[in-house]
Amino acid sequence: METNSNAIQSSEWGLRNGSVSAYLNQEKRHSLPSPPALHSNDLVISDVITVRTKPKSGDASGSYASGTGGQRLPDAGEGCYVPLRLVLLVLAFLGCAVAYLLRFSISVAIIAMVNTATAANNTSISNGACPAAINASRNTQQSKGGGEYNWTLQEQGIILGTFFWGYVITKCVGGRIAEVVGGRLTVGVTLGLCGVMSLLCPLAAEWHPLALAAARLVMGLLQGPVLPAVYGIIARWARPQERATMVLISFAGCGVGSMMGLGLSGLVVENLGWRWVFYGGGIISLFWTPFWFLLVRNSPAQHPFISTKERQLLSVVHVQPKRRVPWSRLLRCRTIYILILAEFAGTWVQTFTSNQAPTFLTEQVGMDPGTSETLMTVTPGLAAFAFIVSGWLSDFLYRREILSKLGIRRLMYGSGVMMVLGSSVGIIFAGCNQTWVFALFVTLAVGFIGQPSSYQMTPMDIAPNYSATIMGISGLGQLGAFVAPIVNARLIPQHHGWDIVIMVTCVLFVVVGGLYIFGVTAEEQEWNLYEEVEDCCEEDVTQGQDPFKPDN
Structure with missing residues (x-):
């Protein structure tokens, strides 16, 4: 009975004093199977290529995967490996x-x-x-579609x-x-x-x-x-x-x-x-x-x-994704709502740069339709490249410990805010200069791409076990794709309506950017371990074992 009492007190003390992570790390070291170690006769060529030389006598080299009936699978380290x-x-x-x-x-x-x-x-x-x-509108002739x-x-x-x-x-x-x-x-x-x-x-x-x-x-x-x-x-x-x-x-x-x-x-x-x-x-x-x-x-x-x-x-x-979600704790997390707003603002900007930009470029700036189509085709490719660069840069700063994880997220979102702000104001002042509008529009379209390397990484930062669930919840921000066209349709007929549309888009993105930069966190939340802690502690206490005592 004394052992059981100590186990319960130890478990309660650990949960009260925020030592959940330490406990779980200890449990993982003793309960999870350790990965097989490389033998002395394994020649590691690089991080991705391993060559297995002559095995030791009696060495059952190779891997055994669950669901294979215990049959030996060829080790992927035998020869070249992708x-x-x-x-x-x-x-x-x-x-x-x-x-x-x-x-x-x-x-x-x-x-x-x-x-x-x-x-x-x-x-x-x-x-x-x-x-x-x-002039282009006046000179347009009636045309008949062939559909x-x-x-x-x-x-x-x-x-x-x-x-x-x-x-x-x-x-x-x-x-x-x-x-x-x-x-x-x-x-x-x-x-x-x-x-x-x-x-x-x-x-x-x-x-x-x-x-x-x-x-x-x-x-x-x-x-x-x-x-x-x-x-x-x-x-x-x-x-x-x-x-x-x-x-x-x-x-x-x-x-x-x-x-x-x-x-x-x-x-x-x-x-x-x-x-x-x-x-x-x-x-x-x-x-x-x-x-x-x-x-x-x-x-x-x-x-x-x-x-x-x-x-x-x-x-x-x-x-490890969990089947039970601590909804009450998750929905009290301020960062979740900031992520929804970030998705909303990003979708709003994307609605302008993808759906309404062709109309703006041709009917407001007077850009040739062929040039406009080229711009709309090339921009997604540049955005894809910006995705990759921003992801690599984020990990580089993290690996070299140049910035904290939170600092990296703030830097990426902040740089996107500055590019969107600068290019939006520039487009308004560029007026009818099509060359400047072309260049600034590309900057606008690529600038808000800095956002994904910040807010889309936050779910993995705060709760990796529930990262897919949190990312799905942030999808509520996709409502921006419905709201933006309605609002913009009311603004465009006004005097300098397109300028107003661009400024509204810019202000929304900047305001939400400020909320993200100053309100988000990158710390792992304690409810990320909700199910694991409850299962471990309940099972061990029921069996009369000390949950903090490693298995022999």
Whole structure:
């Protein structure tokens, strides 16, 4: 009885005095299986290549993976080896690219699908438009579209918008779904089914415009969990000093997919017809899916092909999604609401730079449509490059201990705020100077990309075990994609309406940036260990064992 009493008192003292992390670290050292050590006859060529020489007598070299019936698997260290982290990165990058290709390619295809007549008028030319824009509007001749369908503008708007209605709904819960059923299954199934739906889109379009809208709604519902699920997988595969790099390389695929959807889709329409925009996206998605299921696992411990060397490298990662969420503590965390606001502000800026920018550039500045299309195609590629650079720089500063983790997040968000502020003010003062507007617009579009290397890394900072859930919750900020067009539509007809739109966008981003910089934290929250502490303490106390006493 004295032992049990001491165990209970020790457990209660540890939880009261904030020693949870120390306790769990001690438990992990004694309860988790240690990664196999390299033998003296293992010649390590580099961090990623290991050559196994003649094994010792009686040495059962090789790996044994769960689910293999105890059969020996060939050790990935025997000969040349590609690290599985790299394989995961490539497939995650391609998966994000496929997702955004399926998302945005319809924006180009629908132009060729619809048979419309457009007359030149000045209804979309705002007060204060540049002379080049006014002249271009006056000289525009009536044109007749060659599409097959006589859809109204309202029907086209519904078709284009339903995807995002579904996306917002499932992104909020997608992170939790991925943590419960597994990110690998979530990403593979959703993108695979998205490919099937893309193949069905031409058939739906022939039936009725609302049928196509319904197909796009289903695709949005399917894609919502993709990014949180990818995020959760990387949290279990990335060492602390390489998290930002791995996350942002994966998410850079979004920019490449956008560039393909907006740029290459036009070439597909010209050479093969609009149906092949949907067929091509669906085929690419279905081609990618089996490679994802074959080569990706939720964690290193589950992968049958992992090498001894890589297993040792990843032994420092102790991220394990939990089935129970401490909702009351999570929802009292101030940082969660700052992340939602950051997502809202970023989405608002992206709505302007992606959806409304072509109208601004042609109808306000008077830029040639070809130049505008080139800018809109190149910008996502530059954004993808900025993703990768910002992730690498974040990890570099962390590895070299130049800045604290919180300092890095503040620096990245702050640099993005300064670029957005400077370029927004510059665009207003540039007026009708198309060269300056072009350069400043690129700066604006790339500037807010500094945001992901800050706020999108915060869930891994504060609660890596619930990182996918938190990222999904931050998806509430995607409502900015619905609010921004409504607000901007009311502002544009005003005198110098586009200037007001740009300033509202800039002020919102700067204000939210201040809230993030001064209000966020990068410290791991105590509720990150909620389930693990409760399970360990309850089991040990019930069995009459001291939970702080290591196993022999």
